[in-house]
Amino acid sequence: MTARRTFKREGEEARRTALIDATLDCIAEGGPQAATVRAIALKAGVTPGLIKHYFDTKEDLVAAAHETLMTRLTEASAAALDDLPADPIARLTGFIANAVTPPVVDPRAMALWAASMQLVPRDAAMRDVHEATYLAFRDRLERMIADALRAAGKPYDKPTTRALAIAGNALLDGLWIEASVLPDQFAQGEMRSIAIRAFARLLDLKLPE
Amino acid sequence: MTARRTFKREGEEARRTALIDATLDCIAEGGPQAATVRAIALKAGVTPGLIKHYFDTKEDLVAAAHETLMTRLTEASAAALDDLPADPIARLTGFIANAVTPPVVDPRAMALWAASMQLVPRDAAMRDVHEATYLAFRDRLERMIADALRAAGKPYDKPTTRALAIAGNALLDGLWIEASVLPDQFAQGEMRSIAIRAFARLLDLKLPE
DNA sequence: GCAGCAATTATTCAAGTGTATAATTTCAGC
DNA sequence: GCTGAAATTATACACTTGAATAATTGCTGC
Missing domain, CATH: 1.10.357.10 (Tetracycline Repressor, domain 2)
Incomplete structure (x- = not known):
C-alpha cells in the first residue's frame, strides 16, 4: 500500500561523490542557504537520511564539498598543462x-x-x-x-x-x-x-x- | 509585571541604516545564513518585527545591504583620491x-x-x-x-x-x-x-x- | 497635559531546518 | 534459495526560520 521507494546499492565512494556533487550544484544555483539536506538528497537521487550515513553532519559534507571543489580547480589547471607545448x-x-x-x-x-x-x-x-x-x-x-x-x-x-x-x-x-x-x-x-x-x-x- | 521593553523612536533613516549595518555585520561574521531576522534585529538593538516595518521582506533588506556595501566601497576609494597629490x-x-x-x-x-x-x-x-x-x-x-x-x-x-x-x-x-x-x-x-x-x-x- | 498617530514591541503561526531513530530492502556469501 | 549484515528509506522531533497580526508605547501638535 505505502509502496516504499525502490533503490540500488551504490558503492560508498560513488555515493559520497554524488552527495558532494549535489552539494556543489545546490550552492552554485542558490548559494549556501539553498544547500539544505533535502535539496542535496533530492539532487543526488537519494533520501536525506543517507547523508547522515555517510557524513556525520551536514557541516562535514559542506566542508568536503569545498575541499573537493578546490582540488578539482587545481587539477583542471594541471591537466591543461599536459596539452601545452x-x-x-x-x-x-x-x-x-x-x-x-x-x-x-x-x-x-x-x-x-x-x-x-x-x-x-x-x-x-x-x-x-x-x-x-x-x-x-x-x-x-x-x-x-x-x-x-x-x-x-x-x-x-x-x-x-x-x-x-x-x-x-x-x-x-x-x-x-x-x-x-x-x-x-x-x-x-x-x-x-x-x-x-x-x-x-x-x-x-x-x-x- | 511583564515589563515591556522600553524604546526610543529614531528617525526612519537612522533605523534603516542601522538595520543595513547589522545585516552586513552578520554576513561578515557568519555568512548569509547567519543573517537571520532575529540576529539582525539583535545586533541593531531592535525587535525582529521592526524589520517588517521598514522592509517589506528580508530579501529586500539583504538587497539594500549589498547595494549599500558596493556604494560604500566605491565612495571609500573616491574619498581617498582627494588626499592624493x-x-x-x-x-x-x-x-x-x-x-x-x-x-x-x-x-x-x-x-x-x-x-x-x-x-x-x-x-x-x-x-x-x-x-x-x-x-x-x-x-x-x-x-x-x-x-x-x-x-x-x-x-x-x-x-x-x-x-x-x-x-x-x-x-x-x-x-x-x-x-x-x-x-x-x-x-x-x-x-x-x-x-x-x-x-x-x-x-x-x-x-x- | 492630552489626543491621536505612527513607531515599536510582543505574540503567534506555518513552513522548513538538521538530526536521530526505527523500519525496510538490497545483496553478498554460503 | 536463505540468512544476515549493511545500505537505504521512512518517520518523528525539536528547533529555527520569515512573516503576519495584535498590543503597547513614545512623541508631536495642540
Whole structure:
C-alpha cells in the first residue's frame, strides 16, 4: 500500500561523490542557504537520511564539498598543462590564454569560488586549503616565468621572479573573475589578447598572440 | 509585571541604516545564513518585527545591504583620491599603494565582497550594481593611467589605455584579494612594492617607491 | 497635559531546518 | 534459495526560520 521507494546499492565512494556533487550544484544555483539536506538528497537521487550515513553532519559534507571543489580547480589547471607545448615561451602563453578563456572562465565556477572565499577569513581549515592551492598555482606560474625568461636570455633572480609570479597570479585571478562575471563587457578573444599583452609588458618579453 | 521593553523612536533613516549595518555585520561574521531576522534585529538593538516595518521582506533588506556595501566601497576609494597629490605620476602611485594596503585591504570587506560576487551570476540586479561599480572604478583608473602616460611624454592611444586599465584593475583586484585573505604570506610593505613595480613594468613608466 | 498617530514591541503561526531513530530492502556469501 | 549484515528509506522531533497580526508605547501638535 505505502509502496516504499525502490533503490540500488551504490558503492560508498560513488555515493559520497554524488552527495558532494549535489552539494556543489545546490550552492552554485542558490548559494549556501539553498544547500539544505533535502535539496542535496533530492539532487543526488537519494533520501536525506543517507547523508547522515555517510557524513556525520551536514557541516562535514559542506566542508568536503569545498575541499573537493578546490582540488578539482587545481587539477583542471594541471591537466591543461599536459596539452601545452614544450617550448617555455609558447607554454607560458598557452597557460595564460587558458586561464582567461572558457571553460576555465565560467560563471558557475566563479560563484562556487566566491562561496569558498567567503569562508576563508573565518574558517581555519578553509584557509589552509586556500593557502595550499594558491601557493601550488603560484609556484607553477613562477617556474614557467623563470623558464621563459631563461629561454629568452633575460636576466632573472629569485626575488624578482617571486614578485612577478605574485603579480601575474593576481592579474590572472582578476581577469578570470571579470570575464566570468561580466562576459558581455569583453569582445571575443579580447581577454586573451589583454592578458598576453599585459604579461609581455610585465616580463618584458615578446609573447606570440 | 511583564515589563515591556522600553524604546526610543529614531528617525526612519537612522533605523534603516542601522538595520543595513547589522545585516552586513552578520554576513561578515557568519555568512548569509547567519543573517537571520532575529540576529539582525539583535545586533541593531531592535525587535525582529521592526524589520517588517521598514522592509517589506528580508530579501529586500539583504538587497539594500549589498547595494549599500558596493556604494560604500566605491565612495571609500573616491574619498581617498582627494588626499592624493596632483602630480599624475605620484597620484597614480598613491592610488595603487592605497588599493593593496590596509585599511582597503581588510578580511571583513573581502568576505562581504565575496558574498556579493556569489550573487552576481544569478541575480540581475546585483549584476547591474557590480557592472556599474566595476566600470566606475576602471574608468577612473584609465583616466589616471592616461594622465600619467601623458605627463611622462609617452605615446598612448585609446584602445591601449583601455587594455591597460582592464589589466591594471584585475591586478589590483587580485592583489587585494590575496593580501586580505593571506596576510601572513607577504612581508610588511611587500604588497605595495610588488604592485608599484608591476604597474611600472605594465605602463613602462618609472614610478617612485 | 492630552489626543491621536505612527513607531515599536510582543505574540503567534506555518513552513522548513538538521538530526536521530526505527523500519525496510538490497545483496553478498554460503 | 536463505540468512544476515549493511545500505537505504521512512518517520518523528525539536528547533529555527520569515512573516503576519495584535498590543503597547513614545512623541508631536495642540
